[in-house]
Amino acid sequence: xxxxxxxxxxxxxxxxxxxxxxxxxxxxxxxxxxxxxxxxxxxxxxxxxxxxxxxxxxxxxxxxxxxxxxxxxxxxxxxxxxxxxxxxxxxxxxxxxxxxxxxxxxxxxxxxxxxxxxxxxxxxxxxxxxxxxxxxxxxxxxxxxxxxxxxxxxxxxxxxxxxxxxxxxxxxxxxxxxxxxxxxxxxxxxxxxxxxxxxxxxxxxxxxxxxxxxxxxxxxxxxxxxxxxxxxxxxxxxxxxxxxxxxxxxxxxxxxxxxxxxxxxxxxxxxxxxxxxxxxxxxxxxxxxxxxxxx
Numbered sequence: 001x002x003x004x005x006x007x008x009x010x011x012x013x014x015x016x017x018x019x020x021x022x023x024x025x026x027x028x029x030x031x032x033x034x035x036x037x038x039x040x041x042x043x044x045x046x047x048x049x050x051x052x053x054x055x056x057x058x059x060x061x062x063x064x065x066x067x068x069x070x071x072x073x074x075x076x077x078x079x080x081x082x083x084x085x086x087x088x089x090x091x092x093x094x095x096x097x098x099x100x101x102x103x104x105x106x107x108x109x110x111x112x113x114x115x116x117x118x119x120x121x122x123x124x125x126x127x128x129x130x131x132x133x134x135x136x137x138x139x140x141x142x143x144x145x146x147x148x149x150x151x152x153x154x155x156x157x158x159x160x161x162x163x164x165x166x167x168x169x170x171x172x173x174x175x176x177x178x179x180x181x182x183x184x185x186x187x188x189x190x191x192x193x194x195x196x197x198x199x200x201x202x203x204x205x206x207x208x209x210x211x212x213x214x215x216x217x218x219x220x221x222x223x224x225x226x227x228x229x230x231x232x233x234x235x236x237x238x239x240x241x242x243x244x245x246x247x248x249x250x251x252x253x254x255x256x257x258x259x260x261x262x263x264x265x266x267x268x269x270x271x272x273x274x275x276x277x278x279x280x281x282x283x284x285x286x287x288x289x290x291x292x293x294x295x
Contacts, residue, residue: 116218
């Protein structure tokens with residue numbers, strides 16, 4: 001979930017105002033036009049989008065970053081459509097795929113329910129607060145700082161032994177408090193800005209709770225689902241989800257997530273850790289280009 005300033009946004013970017021017009025009405029009108037374009041999509045368009053959704057689900061379940069595959073595919077097939085409608089469609093499909101992968105990780109690692117419930121609550125409501133705060137807090141300083149924050153995260157993870165062993169640090173109550181605190185802070189960031197939120201969730205649970213990367217995947221995915229759900233609610237309330245396309249892509253994203261999570265669980269912590277490092281490297285390049293490379 002991210003802000004209107006980047007792909008995968010939590011709240012759709014405001015439509016431009018026309019004289020005497022209403023921005024929400026304009027955005028909804030664009031979404032209605034987009035539904036007509038979806039109905040005209042060719043079989044090849046559908047095959048490409050569903051293949052991208054499957055690949056996005058698979059990649060996201062192992063390392064995160066599925067939106068880096070799914071969003072460009074949507075914009076390539078529908079270049080003239082309202083970006084908010086495409087972002088809302090992507091967010092719904094990705095949320096379903098992430099939920100499926102989260103269920104697989106929860107079944108395999110059996111995290112404490114007393115930890116998961118506070119994570120869900122904190123991430124969801126903090127993400128809604130972050131989405132609201134977009135109107136009050138300038139995002140540009142965050143956009144400029146993000147590549148360097150991600151670089152520090154990458155170096156710290158690569159050069160330390162963090163995440164190699166699963167050694168939980170706290171009992172039930174303390175773990176719930178620490179987990180919810182981190183999920184709330186990252187959820188707020190996810191709603192306010194968003195890029196790399198999945199990576200931040202995972203590293204927080206590794207570093208703060210003493211989890212390895214496989215065991216951190218379950219709470220990280222659950223938190224990501226909660227903050228993404230807040231985004232879906234915002235998009236859907238504004239009529240900015242292309243439901244026919246979103247449901248089809250959600251199915252294939254879900255299937256990809258099932259395949260990817262099984263691969264990750266089979267090959268274990270080493271694969272997930274290296275996949276995490278690969279994702280953060282890609283995010284550094286993307287966020288640097290978004291912030292500092294014109295055009």
